[in-house]
Amino acid sequence: MRIHIITYGCQMNVYDSRMVASLFKGEGVEETDNPEDADIIIVNTCSVREHAERRALGRISSLQKLRREKPELVLVVIGCMAERLGDNIPGADFFIGPRKYDRLPETIREIVSSKQYAVSSPSGIVTLLNSSASTGQVTFHPIRYRYRVNGINRQYAVGSMRVGATSRLRKPPHPYPEPDRGVTAFLPVMRGCDNFCSYCIVPYVRGKAVSRNPEDILDELRYLKERGVREVALLGQSVNEYRYGETPFRQLLRMVDKESSGVRIRFLTSHPAYMNDELIEAIAECNSVCESVHLPLQSGSDRILQLMERRYSVDEYRHWIRRLRDRIENIAITTDIIVGFPTETEEDFKKTLDIVRKTRFDFAYMFMYSRREGTKAAGFSDGVSLEVKKGRLERLIALQNGITREKNGELVGKEVEILIEGKSRREGLPMGKTRTGKEVIIKMQSEKCKVRNVKMGECVNVYVESISGWTLIGKTLE
Ligand code: SAH
Ligand code: SF4
Ligand code: F3S
Numbered sequence: 084m085r086i087h088i089i090t091y092g093c094q095m096n097v098y099d100s101r102m103v104a105s106l107f108k109g110e111g112v113e114e115t116d117n118p119e120d121a122d123i124i125i126v127n128t129c130s131v132r133e134h135a136e137r138r139a140l141g142r143i144s145s146l147q148k149l150r151r152e153k154p155e156l157v158l159v160v161i162g163c164m165a166e167r168l169g170d171n172i173p174g175a176d177f178f179i180g181p182r183k184y185d186r187l188p189e190t191i192r193e194i195v196s197s198k199q200y201a202v203s204s205p206s207g208i209v210t211l212l213n214s215s216a217s218t219g220q221v222t223f224h225p226i227r228y229r230y231r232v233n234g235i236n237r238q239y240a241v242g243s244m245r246v247g248a249t250s251r252l253r254k255p256p257h258p259y260p261e262p263d264r265g266v267t268a269f270l271p272v273m274r275g276c277d278n279f280c281s282y283c284i285v286p287y288v289r290g291k292a293v294s295r296n297p298e299d300i301l302d303e304l305r306y307l308k309e310r311g312v313r314e315v316a317l318l319g320q321s322v323n324e325y326r327y328g329e330t331p332f333r334q335l336l337r338m339v340d341k342e343s344s345g346v347r348i349r350f351l352t353s354h355p356a357y358m359n360d361e362l363i364e365a366i367a368e369c370n371s372v373c374e375s376v377h378l379p380l381q382s383g384s385d386r387i388l389q390l391m392e393r394r395y396s397v398d399e400y401r402h403w404i405r406r407l408r409d410r411i412e413n414i415a416i417t418t419d420i421i422v423g424f425p426t427e428t429e430e431d432f433k434k435t436l437d438i439v440r441k442t443r444f445d446f447a448y449m450f451m452y453s454r455r456e457g458t459k460a461a462g463f464s465d466g467v468s469l470e471v472k473k474g475r476l477e478r479l480i481a482l483q484n485g486i487t488r489e490k491n492g493e494l495v496g497k498e499v500e501i502l503i504e505g506k507s508r509r510e511g512l513p514m515g516k517t518r519t520g521k522e523v524i525i526k527m528q529s530e531k532c533k534v535r536n537v538k539m540g541e542c543v544n545v546y547v548e549s550i551s552g553w554t555l556i557g558k559t560l561e
Pocket of ligand 1: 285319321354450455
């Protein structure tokens with residue numbers, strides 16, 4: 084039996100997909116890259132913007148062809164959209180959202196056993212009950228479940244069944260998912276979010292904020308190191324809000340730094356309302372913690388920030404940028420910005436452009452506001468037309484992209500340390516990132532300098548020679 088996993092959304096989803104793969108592995112199910120070879124397909128979804136949901140729904144709908152050709156195929160929808168829409172998503176057999184992930188091992192066992200049954204007896208539930216009842220091994224579970232009759236028709240039932248004989252309670256190979264992104268990996272330190280920014284669906288689909296025990300985090304860090312990981316990104320929706328008992332985030336960073344033995348540490352996403360000087364001190368002092376902070380601004384207008392319920396002013400935001408830049412030399416600061424929030428005027432938007440111009444972010448993710456049913460802002464009357472939103476987004480992107488290019492260009496002629504993490508897309512040349520998260524491609528045939536071969540996971544010093552688009556091109560130094 085094999086699974087194929089399709090992932091949308093944020094880093095947390097990328098991690099969760101690995102977790103699911105590892106749980107299936109524990110049940111004896113291997114992964115395949117090819118959906119056509121799969122017996123079970125998992126679609127891990129995102130709800131943050133309408134566009135993200137539309138993409139996942141489109142994919143689920145295009146998988147129906149495979150499902151018709153192969154009636155025994157099981158399609159499972161997980162992630163934030165499964166939480167939000169549940170069984171209102173057409174064309175899938177199982178749904179499980181992040182708030183119920185503590186039941187993932189059990190659900191996966193259900194899926195595997197129902198699947199084993201579906202193959203052995205395509206005549207449906209009656210046969211299942213009869214044949215299994217005769218061995219006395221049917222157990223019911225109070226979850227909602229779809230099943231097939233005659234291999235094709237799908238009916239809906241409350242309660243699911245597990246066939247005892249086929250449900251071997253195997254243990255996963257390891258409590259932590261295996262890293263599969265080469266030398267870099269994600270490590271969630273907290274889940275959920277209680278901030279309820281007025282536009283955001285995440286608190287509804289991910290549940291309340293829960294921080295992980297630091298001992299458990301350190302244990303997973305050691306596990307990743309043993310498997311050759313050289314860079315770990317600590318994840319949380321509002322990661323600087325982490326607190327486990329008496330341990331705040333700054334202390335967790337120091338503990339992780341001590342345990343890191345040279346592995347690079349990143350963390351995201353930081354919320355401006357939870358910044359503090361002690362945390363900045365910890366980032367500055369911990370050698371393995373990279374000089375890079377992702378600090379979403381969202382808007383440059385205090386009025387809009389208030390409507391967004393972000394709990395900081397533009398001045399406070401700028402204060403933290405100054406503190407970070409004063410204390411940490413060459414720190415890279417990246418951000419997220421939303422344009423077209425309900426009632427945003429041209430004047431509000433110009434304030435966003437103004438702070439973007441003044442702050443000179445290294446990089447920004449820029450979005451058009453997307454109304455999310457059930458959030459507070461969904462009740463605000465919009466008043467910004469799609470055309471205006473599009474126009475603002477274009478202007479913002481043009482401004483920031485120019486800044487991103489200039490900021491990257493500042494590295495030309497400088498020496499930087501990069502961690503080799505893969506190959507460039509076009510030419511297959513070794514590619515790595517600086518501690519500040521900028522991509523550098525190593526040119527192999529440098530005219531004068533003989534370039535030595537570099538290995539994945541190696542930290543090398545590179546002289547940046549030029550920039551092409553945004554990408555920096557360099558040569559190794561010996
Ligand atoms: N927890 C993180 C990430 C949240 S989602 C944080 O607080 O920053 C990532 C980004 O998506 C957000 O920072 C925000 O800029 C954007 N976003 C969230 N909800 C949105 C919505 N309804 N419409 C448009 N962009 C949104
Ligand atoms: Fe959403 Fe705000 Fe939480 Fe980020 S901090 S996940 S934007 S509610
Ligand atoms: Fe999307 Fe859920 Fe992440 S809504 S951004 S996948 S937390």
